[in-house]
Amino acid sequence: MSNLALIATLLLIMAMAYHLGLTRSRAVAAEQDVRMHSRPGYYGALVALWCGLPAFGLFLLWSFLAPQLIEMLVTQQLPTELVASMSDRELTTMLRRISAVAEGRNVAGGATPEELLAANHMARLQTFELYSLVAVMAVMAVGGLVYARRHISPQWRARNHVERVITWALAASSAVAVFTTVGIVLSMLGEALKFFSFISPAEFFLGTTWNPRFSTSGADAQGEFGLLPLLWGTMMVSIIALLVAIPVGLMTAIYMAEYAPPWLRNVAKPIIEVLAGIPTIVYGFFALIVIGPFLSNLGDMIGINIRTTSALTAGLVMGIMIIPFVSSLSDDIITQVPKSLRDGALGLGATKSETIRQVVLPAALPGIVGAFLLAASRAIGETMIVVLAAGNNPVLHGNPFEAVSTITVTIVNQLTGDMDFASPQSLVAFALGLTLFVITLGLNVIALIVVRKYRQQYE
Known part of the structure; x- marks a missing residue:
């Protein structure tokens, strides 16, 4: 059995x-x-x-x-x-x-x-x-x-006993989530400390050259592990994605919540949310086969050299992917704003657009910030799209038309194949993962501060 x-x-x-x-x-x-x-x-x-x-x-x-x-x-x-x-x-x-x-x-x-x-x-x-x-x-x-x-x-007292057991079960479920997070952090931290026994933290966090290759002799026998090219590549792709997703997603949410008739909302919202269910590998192929060549041909027409695999290609497709995260969550938050706030603004003579801009959006701002945070975290942690569409060029530059390398792509590269997990070339993946975790934690802290500030004003 x-x-x-x-x-x-x-x-x-x-x-x-x-x-x-x-x-x-x-x-x-x-x-x-x-x-x-x-x-x-x-x-x-x-x-x-x-x-x-x-x-x-x-x-x-x-x-x-x-x-x-x-x-x-x-x-x-x-x-x-x-x-x-x-x-x-x-x-x-x-x-x-x-x-x-x-x-x-x-x-x-x-x-x-x-x-x-x-x-x-x-x-x-x-x-x-x-x-x-x-x-x-x-x-x-x-x-x-x-x-x-x-x-x-x-x-x-059967009810008391059953409810006590349910309380313990809920507490245990919460503890599982907490201990899992702590376990993930400790596992990454332990391996990251091993990496920092080979490479100094200053060289890792402030270095501008990424070349983690074995060298036969000399001072560079362990390679160069500068984080800044990877961090800037990650930020560049994420910023492009957010510049696409936030305006489009927020305007979509406003239209769906405030202007669209019910029949259109019932049809359009599920279609938009389908984008969130498409596998990221499909987006990667779409970027590599469609968006990349299109941008390259467009650049040739206007005299700009745009590579097929570039930060712009990956950022545009990633922005399309995270539009549903922004639009769906923002739509739900906007529709939860009390109708009395809208009626009060309209009763004072405000137009519909003024009501949305000066009353509804400020009241819904905590939830909208949460949607932006989710989109940013999704963009920073994305792997498959940047693996296929961003290229692999760990060089510190500011040209979005050139290939870049992100932290997630580098983690995949360093852990692919038969690797020796006692070498800095493999252990660096854990240091990179810990860095991503700290970045995401910082985004959460900033969002929490913003949410608490505006929630006090509008509750």
């Missing part, structure tokens, strides 16, 4: 427990002719929780500990002299091969006799572990069901 089938079975048992608790609470209320503390659904939910939560907790603990215990027992089964002659990495590789053989899969070069014996032993242990887990979970589920069902009484 797979883990998915086991969880599905446990959910079915919990559904049955809910029904038993529900009927039992109604029966107790009818037999004793009293009013129960909670509604019957709470008693059913509490019985289901007593049935499922202990068993599910055991499943999580078992899933974490059992594989380690099985690997330890299998390692003890291997010849002592064989284990002593292998390094930790070699032993890990051998255990993976044994696990593959135990699952019935083939391994490169065929399994050795020692691996076959260990695989048979592992298969027996895994079978015993699965049957033991099913048995213990069944006992715990049935025991919890019986215990909770017998304790149903008018005095049992």
Whole structure:
């Protein structure tokens, strides 16, 4: 039985427990002719929780500990002299091969006799572990069901217990999000510190040359890792994208919210939002095949040299991609502005355009700033469009018609292929990722300050 089938079975048992608790609470209320503390659904939910939560907790603990215990027992089964002659990495590789053989899969070069014996032993242990887990979970589920069902009484505060469990579940979900963010930052920070043991932070953050290549001799044996060309390329492409997306998206939102008739809004808004669902690789191909050659031909007509892969090409297509983020969010915020503000402005003699410009937009500014922030974060972190359309020219220049290299493109380049993660050429990707995180965090802080300032004025 797979883990998915086991969880599905446990959910079915919990559904049955809910029904038993529900009927039992109604029966107790009818037999004793009293009013129960909670509604019957709470008693059913509490019985289901007593049935499922202990068993599910055991499943999580078992899933974490059992594989380690099985690997330890299998390692003890291997010849002592064989284990002593292998390094930790070699032993890990051998255990993976044994696990593959135990699952019935083939391994490169065929399994050795020692691996076959260990695989048979592992298969027996895994079978015993699965049957033991099913048995213990069944006992715990049935025991919890019986215990909770017998304790149903008018005095049992089922609603309080269920709501407490829901509160804990919500807090745990929030903690998962927080700890995931902290884990991502710490993982990047640890690898970035390793990188800074090779390259000084001043050379990385203030350097103007990006050339992370191995050199056979000399002071440049580790290459040059100047961030400024990549940071400026990222900013240039993002600025072009925002110059396209913010005006077009905001004007689209204003028209949809204030001027468009309902039938046009119901048709046009979903069509605009389809742009957000198109894969970014499709935008990249569109930029490379259509927009790039078009801009290049246009430049030839007016006497300007515009490369097919350039910051302008990537920025224009990225701006088209993030228009729905600006327009949809801004539209939702504008429509939420109270109608009384509009009526008051119109009653004082303001025109419709003056009402929108001087009343509606300032009142909706916190939400609109949030939409701009989302668009900026999306532009800064975009990868596939700039990989295909921006080129790869990590040189510090201000010409948007030339190719540039961005931080995300460089991360892809540095982590592509069989890389040694002990070298600065690979570790620099984590320093670049941490830099992107700090930039995004700064945008969030600025937006939060703006939102708080204008929210106080218009609430």
